[in-house]
Amino acid sequence: MQVDFAQRELTIKLVYYGPALSGKTTNLQQIHGFVSPVSCGRLMTLDTRDDRTLFFDLLPLQFRSDTGLHLRLKLFTVPGQVMHTATRRLVLSNADGVAFIADSQLSETRNNASSFVDLRENLRQNGLAIETMPVVVQFNKRDLAGVRSDAEIDDLAARGREPVYRAIATQGVGVLETFLGLTELTWTSLDHHHDLGSKFGISAAAFMLSLTRHLRVLGDGGHR
Amino acid sequence: MDDPSLGQKLTLDDLVPEGGLVEICRSFRDLFGVEVRVVPRGQTIEQPRLPPRAAYRTAEVSYDGEVLGTLVLGPYMPSDSVVSLSLTGDAGPPPLPRMKDPTAERLLRHLASVLDVVLWSGHRAFLASRMQISSSQELHRELVAKNRALTESLERVKELDRLKSNFLGTVSHELRTPLTSILGYAEMLAEGLAGALNEEQIEFVGTIREKGQHLLSLISSVLDLSKLDAEAALVDVSEVDVGALCEGVVTAAMAGWQKRGLDVKVAIGQGVPKVRTDLERLRKVVSNLLDNAIKFTPTGGTVQVAVGVKTPPPEMQSPVGLALLAPADQLVEIAVADTGIGIAQENQPRVFDAFYQVDGSSTRQYGGTGLGLSIVKRLIESLGGRVSVSSTLGTGSTFRVELPVEPGSE
Numbered sequence: 300m301q302v303d304f305a306q307r308e309l310t311i312k313l314v315y316y317g318p319a320l321s322g323k324t325t326n327l328q329q330i331h332g333f334v335s336p337v338s339c340g341r342l343m344t345l346d347t348r349d350d351r352t353l354f355f356d357l358l359p360l361q362f363r364s365d366t367g368l369h370l371r372l373k374l375f376t377v378p379g380q381v382m383h384t385a386t387r388r389l390v391l392s393n394a395d396g397v398a399f400i401a402d403s404q405l406s407e408t409r410n411n412a413s414s415f416v417d418l419r420e421n422l423r424q425n426g427l428a429i430e431t432m433p434v435v436v437q438f439n440k441r442d443l444a445g446v447r448s449d450a451e452i453d454d455l456a457a458r459g460r461e462p463v464y465r466a467i468a469t470q471g472v473g474v475l476e477t478f479l480g481l482t483e484l485t486w487t488s489l490d491h492h493h494d495l496g497s498k499f500g501i502s503a504a505a506f507m508l509s510l511t512r513h514l515r516v517l518g519d520g521g522h523r
Numbered sequence: 524m525d526d527p528s529l530g531q532k533l534t535l536d537d538l539v540p541e542g543g544l545v546e547i548c549r550s551f552r553d554l555f556g557v558e559v560r561v562v563p564r565g566q567t568i569e570q571p572r573l574p575p576r577a578a579y580r581t582a583e584v585s586y587d588g589e590v591l592g593t594l595v596l597g598p599y600m601p602s603d604s605v606v607s608l609s610l611t612g613d614a615g616p617p618p619l620p621r622m623k624d625p626t627a628e629r630l631l632r633h634l635a636s637v638l639d640v641v642l643w644s645g646h647r648a649f650l651a652s653r654m655q656i657s658s659s660q661e662l663h664r665e666l667v668a669k670n671r672a673l674t675e676s677l678e679r680v681k682e683l684d685r686l687k688s689n690f691l692g693t694v695s696h697e698l699r700t701p702l703t704s705i706l707g708y709a710e711m712l713a714e715g716l717a718g719a720l721n722e723e724q725i726e727f728v729g730t731i732r733e734k735g736q737h738l739l740s741l742i743s744s745v746l747d748l749s750k751l752d753a754e755a756a757l758v759d760v761s762e763v764d765v766g767a768l769c770e771g772v773v774t775a776a777m778a779g780w781q782k783r784g785l786d787v788k789v790a791i792g793q794g795v796p797k798v799r800t801d802l803e804r805l806r807k808v809v810s811n812l813l814d815n816a817i818k819f820t821p822t823g824g825t826v827q828v829a830v831g832v833k834t835p836p837p838e839m840q841s842p843v844g845l846a847l848l849a850p851a852d853q854l855v856e857i858a859v860a861d862t863g864i865g866i867a868q869e870n871q872p873r874v875f876d877a878f879y880q881v882d883g884s885s886t887r888q889y890g891g892t893g894l895g896l897s898i899v900k901r902l903i904e905s906l907g908g909r910v911s912v913s914s915t916l917g918t919g920s921t922f923r924v925e926l927p928v929e930p931g932s933e
């Protein structure tokens with residue numbers, strides 16, 4: 300987080316983490332499509348020719364609330380391929396919140412788990428603790444066969460701590476819910492630690508309302 | 524840690540290579556015949572003396588909400604103004620380009636949008652190169668640390684290895700050599716090389732040989748155990764199909780259990796994942812358990828080897844990341860059940876102790892050294908697993924081995 304009280308400007312860094320090919324970049328592409336161009340910068344991708352993220356993707360969002368708060372959200376993805384762990388650690392530094400994009404396919408169970416362990420370790424090396432980091436989990440690729448069942452995900456969600464979302468990122472389903480869920484969780488956590496609400500004169504509810512109004516949400520599922 | 528992706532305020536120099544802006548401006552002037560300049564933030568815009576009515580146009584150069592400088596177009600002569608022609612012709616500066624104000628505005632907007640793309644690509648390249656540098660530094664740091672750790676553990680392993688081979692070498696030599704001689708001489712006696720023996724002498728020599736052989740196999744097992752201790756840290760991990768392994772072990776032991784008139788079955792449950800573990804150690808575990816079951820099961824009995832998958836109960840898991848970790852946090856269970864003599868409740872906790880056999884007489888009746896199960900326990904614990912027993916006296920025993928699918932996920 301970067302704060303400039305004089306300019307009433309707040310920058311929040313959100314990181315999309317997860318195993319290779321789970322759909323992190325696709326999430327950002329969809330958000331890019333959902334948000335009105337006024338609030339949304341270009342989507343910057345630093346990838347290889349085969350569309351695998353090499354360093355990161357970056358989607359900058361910004362808007363002003365009614366109370367004059369200038370909010371910037373920087374959405375990053377990490378490269379999911381195992382070999383890029385040093386890069387993931389760099390991208391993760393100073394993160395304010397993490398969306399963990401998991402691949403719902405049963406065959407990816409282990410990759411999801413080891414990527415989560417990798418996240419925990421990379422946070423630790425950045426001096427951050429998974430226990431205090433705002434984290435949401437997205438089970439993506441719900442459209443595929445051979446995925447963990449809805450009932451099982453509900454059960455896991457009920458037993459665990461993090462909010463869990465289901466998504467078909469390629470169709471935009473569940474992408475905004477994940478993003479808004481993460482932003483709200485992150486704002487609440489930052490507010491709790493830095494008392495942003497009273498410093499910027501905006502409540503969590505007003506903040507979220509302001510944010511959703513700047514998203515061009517078409518249709519209930521959030522399809523384009 | 525240095526954060527190459529957020530961080531300090533950008534300047535034009537970060538985004539456009541040296542001379543790049545000048546070149547863009549020059550090509551723009553060549554094309555449209557009007558001067559353009561980019562003045563970085565913080566520098567003052569010079570105002571040369573101009574003919575009356577000459578005009579400039581300016582626009583902010585901004586990137587990601589930050590003003591980085593000013594774009595200046597001109598001077599030009601608005602084309603609706605009257606120009607006084609110079610009478611001398613050759614004196615004075617060249618005439619200013621003439622254009623309509625809206626045209627100038629359009630040119631300025633066009634240049635601004637070209638510049639925006641240039642800055643964006645520049646930013647992208649800037650971030651990529653900083654990430655490249657930081658990543659290499661990270662990798663280097665990591666490599667150095669890993670190298671150090673590896674060197675240290677190599678030293679430790681070498682030391683262990685030295686101790687181990689010293690110890691094993693000594694034990695092997697000091698115990699086996701005399702024992703082998705004893706056995707050799709007993710054999711020569713039995714074969715009558717030192718003269719014919721009477722009935723009773725032959726029987727006594729037979730007992731010496733039998734006990735000697737037992738002692739020899741005991742020594743081998745003790746050596747196995749100490750080898751295990753020394754090698755505890757060295758596990759050779761690969762993807763192991765536990766079902767196939769159990770079938771292999773049962774087939775390999777077939778001659779033994781068929782001779783004893785036993786029925787041995789293998790049952791493999793649904794969806795048992797492959798386990799990342801040490802194949803040879805696991806094979807030894809299963810084969811020791813099978814040997815044990817066969818040994819204590821009377822003729823006509825059955826031994827069943829069952830392989831299944833289990834998810835540990837929720838209270839064993841941490842709630843952070845549960846949705847992702849719990850499904851992968853599975854155990855593979857191997858249960859070896861026999862219809863043998865069974866083990867009394869009070870004796871069950873001690874069956875895994877070295878040299879323990881329920882009562883001394885069973886060693887005599889069933890043979891073996893009493894070390895098989897303690898070897899199983901050490902082996903399985905070196906793989907991060909557990910072994911347990913449940914049994915009813917006279918009905919049979921079941922030995923259960925639980926093994927994590929992924930070693931050391933915590």
Ligand SMILES: Nc1nc2c(ncn2[C@@H]2O[C@H](COP(=O)(O)OP(=O)(O)OP(=O)(O)O)[C@@H](O)[C@H]2O)c(=O)[nH]1
Pocket residue numbers: 317318319320321322323324325326350351352353376377378379380439440441442443466467468469470
């Ligand atoms: N069927 C299906 N495919 C998806 C979904 N989301 C993403 N994909 C596909 O999965 C592939 C990988 O998606 P990306 O978004 O590039 O994955 P990533 O997580 O950024 O991958 P890395 O950059 O390598 O870490 C692409 O072919 C996507 O089209 C989904 O919900 N359903």
Ligand SMILES: [Mg+2]
Pocket residue numbers: 323324325350351352376377378379
């Ligand atoms: Mg990607």
